[in-house]
Amino acid sequence: MASKYAAGYRGILRELRKSLDPSRKVNTDIKSHFRAVVENARQHPSDQALVDLDNTILFLKSQREHKRLLERYNPLHDLTEPERLKATANRVGLNMPKLHSDPLGQPIFASPDTIVVLKTAAHQLNTLHRTVVFPTETVYGLGAVATNAEAAAKIFATKSRPADNPLIVHVSSLEMLETLLPPGYEYTKAYRALIKHFWPGALTLLFPRNSDIIPNIITAGQASVAIRMPSHPVARALIAVSNSPLAAPSANTSGKPSPTKAEHVARDLSGKVPIIIDGGACGVGLESTVVDGLHEDGNIRVLRPGGITVEQIRQALEEEYQGGESVPKVLVHKRDYQDEEMEAAPTTPGMKYVHYSPAVPVTLLSTLSNPPSGTTRQPVRSFLRQISATRPHPPKIGVLAPSDSGIWKEIVACEGPSWHRFALGPISNPSLSAKRLFDGLLTLEAEGVDFILIEEIAETHEGLAVMNRVRKAAGEMVWLDYV
Template sequence: METQIFTKENLDIAAKALQQGEIVSFPTETVYGLGAIATSQEAVLKVFEAKGRPSDNPLIVHISDIQQMISTVEEVPEIALTLAKAFWPGPLTMILKAKPGIYAPALSAGLPTVSFRMPNHPLTLELISKVGIPLVGPSANLSTKPSPTKVEHVFEDMNGRIRGIVDGGSSTVGVESTVIDLTNDEGPVILRPGVITKEQIEAVIGPIQSTVKTTAGEREVPKSPGMKYRHYAPKTPVFVVDGTVEAFEETIHKYKVQGKTVGVMAQNAIVDAFENKVEGTYKMGTSVDDMNRALFDALRTLDHLKLDVILAESAPEVGVGIAYMNRLKKAASTAL
């Protein structure tokens, strides 16, 4: 089966395919999602199969109307409504206790909680509305590979595995949503960092736990995706380098004397300094926001060159740099 590309003009066909239990990828501001109706166990299991995703890695439910969340959870704390008003539609995911018997058991890996997000993309909001049922939407890549931020990324991984892809252009954020758990007795806690930062959340709801829990133990079922398994990794080894010309110069020299081919993904000024000294480059812009937006495309682009190593610029682990470094560390090899 050749995977079909859908646009706004034939969105009704994509919606019908989803209603019939098929898998359709959709665009969001973060990354492309792998869509299936969230109430069908059979459809949700197809998503795990298409991705090759471990069954204890939960999925996020994507909604187009806040009533779709309100009507399917045990209770809606005031804090959830406050966060929704401030950040939805947008890259924030909230974990709440779901009413039993509504959503497919597989999407929460047996936990009583469900993660909800309202994506900030007009085509996907329209698609969910047309389907009339919330959709799961994990990143539309093969498990462990870099997340897709363009249609061609999805097609590369999913052609022949899914019914279609809704073309909504390139993702504008580039890394997955911030996930906040609202079911903890001790209060809200961030389980996955994103471009909506802890500081932005605290400006709306007041102080939250200072310890950000972003990993789960080997035997623990994670509440949020991105906490347990290796993610985002291309086949080419990736090493993180401090964001200075001197650090890149030293590291490039180290691999060159070994006869290695080298790729550099960094902000424009660093790439400009080494463009003629390495075999592959990717300019990631001039800010950490740009780096988040470019990260997954950079990893995929340089991986296609079949180099020996990829050297990736680090970012300060503050603000949106926390989200960038969280993804980059998961993509990277363990040591230089």
């Protein structure tokens, strides 16, 4: 019996040695701990004690194998041409609540792997003038140095993006922002309020363009430039390490849904980008809100709804304007005002071209908004049976809808099609619907559905941004009713 315990102890020491670099020795305190555990088991022998020893060895072996696999798939290993960097969520510091800096403003990293990954990416950006895919809190971005026209041109080529579709510039600090603005520029009170409340975060502001710094290609020749400071620690750290503002639209072929996971990017742009930094799923899931506060009337115009809601913007302005001051109005493009001239020559992305469309047809199921005059609502069940009969049989139909929608019960009652379900979250939680929308579109597309049905949600809070994307993605709209 004693020899079995001795063998167990030797097995533990063997696994501990294998887990270390050959130049290092096992810590004596750890050795003493395991020796005491084994000695106690020897003095009180039992079958369970031997099982516990075997499980200890198995655990140490599993830990060693886990470490080996992490190193094997570390993004710094096996870089090929074109290089593709994939950094795991833990390695890129996603647990940091904010970007920590030293007194000189340089980011502080908990892991040495993180800084090496970011310096490798920065080399691609600054020295080779190539693009890099990186995570933000909104969607994954395809970045290039914003002050370099040659580098920015590679964004347009990679995405097949129209040249008159401007880019958003990303900065890591207010100091970097100020280097991009015209000399002597002063923030308006409204902009100071929005920056105070929402930066870093999913809010983009239009500023006057300094033509000596920002190339024409970034703004599509417009007199303003869209700039934001992302809150994602990896995005801000990459910008800080690069010491360069990054122009970065979503990292997808132009017109397709924006990627919210690294695998979305890999499926779409594989072979077209040198580096993908994998930071896990994006927390917001929709692009940033774009605001224009440059008009003489002082009002805030929301050109593109996004991760920061109109309600949040309005509340922030009301908090900052006190003592009878006139609070700027918050106007939403196409809801509160029209600007045909800007739509023809947009100052921000997402205003002119078809966007967010997967490779299969999308139909919007309107169950909330009023139908056009003369249009009668159709029962949901009748519509589902109709499309089941008229499509190639049996069709594969993708459905995106709130998790507590009545459509799921109707689907169960409609036999024949192969239903592919993707719940957007409860009706009461539009922020979750925002986070899951693009993932749902891309997931259903990857599952090979013939077409996708998306149910309408209320256009309040994040629902405004969700429906902005859905209406652009949908090629057809039908008005339905639950009866």
